[in-house]
Amino acid sequence: MANDIALDELMELWRSFFQDSRNRPVDKFGKSYSAPKCSTCKGEGKIEIPEKGKLDENEPSEKVCPNCKGERVDSSNIPTYSDEIQKVAREYPDGERAIRVTWESVSDFNARLSNNLRWNLDEALEAAKNIVQEFIDDKTKKRVRKEHRTKIGLDVVPMGIPGELYDVEISGLRKEHLYRTVRLKGLVRKATPVRPRMEIGLFECEWESHRNSYIQDFFTFEKPIRCTAETCKCTEFKLRDDLSQFIDSQKIEIQEYPEDLPPGAQPERLTAYFESSLAHKIQPGDRVAIIGIIKPKSQFQGRRQKSEFDIYLYAHSIDEKIGENESVIPTANELIEIKELSIQEDIAEKIRDSIAPTIFGMN
Numbered sequence: 001m002a003n004d005i006a007l008d009e010l011m012e013l014w015r016s017f018f019q020d021s022r023n024r025p026v027d028k029f030g031k032s033y034s035a036p037k038c039s040t041c042k043g044e045g046k047i048e049i050p051e052k053g054k055l056d057e058n059e060p061s062e063k064v065c066p067n068c069k070g071e072r073v074d075s076s077n078i079p080t081y082s083d084e085i086q087k088v089a090r091e092y093p094d095g096e097r098a099i100r101v102t103w104e105s106v107s108d109f110n111a112r113l114s115n116n117l118r119w120n121l122d123e124a125l126e127a128a129k130n131i132v133q134e135f136i137d138d139k140t141k142k143r144v145r146k147e148h149r150t151k152i153g154l155d156v157v158p159m160g161i162p163g164e165l166y167d168v169e170i171s172g173l174r175k176e177h178l179y180r181t182v183r184l185k186g187l188v189r190k191a192t193p194v195r196p197r198m199e200i201g202l203f204e205c206e207w208e209s210h211r212n213s214y215i216q217d218f219f220t221f222e223k224p225i226r227c228t229a230e231t232c233k234c235t236e237f238k239l240r241d242d243l244s245q246f247i248d249s250q251k252i253e254i255q256e257y258p259e260d261l262p263p264g265a266q267p268e269r270l271t272a273y274f275e276s277s278l279a280h281k282i283q284p285g286d287r288v289a290i291i292g293i294i295k296p297k298s299q300f301q302g303r304r305q306k307s308e309f310d311i312y313l314y315a316h317s318i319d320e321k322i323g324e325n326e327s328v329i330p331t332a333n334e335l336i337e338i339k340e341l342s343i344q345e346d347i348a349e350k351i352r353d354s355i356a357p358t359i360f361g362m363n
């Protein structure tokens with residue numbers, strides 16, 4: 001896919017986006033934070049004029065609050081992106097670990113930036129993450145590094161990107177979708193535990209222990225080829241996993257909604273990776289809409305790479321989530337039906353037939 005924009009330029013656009021006080025952070029439902037109550041009038045919008053402050057006794061005993069101009073809230077105290085980033089950073093590694101931006105605010109701000117959010121999501125978010133680092137003060141960075149031996153990695157999560165252009169079914173994924181942003185709906189079937197994945201490995205060369213950092217492939221562990229220290233040509237390395245940089249990573253399997261398929265069709269499945277602030281956000285049984293990028297994964301036959309690739313989704317945000325429990329509370333009538341069914345002897349077959357009518361020969 002052609003990327004016609006340099007990372008520097010994307011970063012500059014994000015920098016001005018986060019600095020512009022018209023843009024304000026949003027909560028996890030995409031709603032702006034409301035302004036706190038005006039402290040001058042305690043949210044009343046007006047203040048009493050003390051009796052002795054009056055010039056004559058016909059003057060009204062109240063006046064419009066001079067601080068909030070009667071609006072009852074202190075609009076100048078709505079958190080800015082700078083406030084929000086510093087707050088989330090101070091909570092790190094607890095808390096949200098994510099800064100949210102809405103499509104609406106980005107597209108109002110700059111069309112070039114919103115186009116990149118739509119068509120060049122990976123790089124647009126990479127640039128945004130770099131800029132977020134500039135807003136974290138050094139004191140917080142130092143403290144987190146000292147206490148948790150890690151750098152503060154905050155994600156930028158886009159919300160409300162219009163879906164009509166790239167909504168796609170799992171079974172509708174084709175080569176055209178490679179490296180593209182898609183919005184996929186599905187049922188979460190499996191979720192692995194969250195485990196650290198090495199992002200940047202730190203290696204020491206065998207000859208003189210020069211330190212070399214090496215960005216890891218998404219799936220395979222890789223060592224540097226030659227020591228980067230001047231005059232050193234060592235090619236043997238020892239991994240220092242205690243000094244390497246890891247990211248929380250979780251593998252999720254999602255499946256098309258069975259009820260959306262024609263009778264007899266098998267729902268297709270797709271593997272998705274949820275990392276950093278997205279890890280451990282969804283669980284089996286959840287119905288979700290995920291925004292992410294479709295990427296190819298090499299397949300091997302023995303040690304030889306096949307020319308056929310598998311695909312996976314690298315998730316960037318969870319657009320909707322309907323938990324299992326929210327949709328399966330039975331009504332009173334259903335409860336009676338469940339009771340009646342449970343006294344029948346062939347209940348196991350009935351359940352199997354109703355869940356998986358397309359699987360034969362499994363009894």
Ligand SMILES: [Zn+2]
Pocket residue numbers: 038039040041042043044045046065066067068069070071072073
């Ligand atoms: Zn006021």
Ligand SMILES: [Zn+2]
Pocket residue numbers: 205206207208209210227228229232233234
């Ligand atoms: Zn070396």
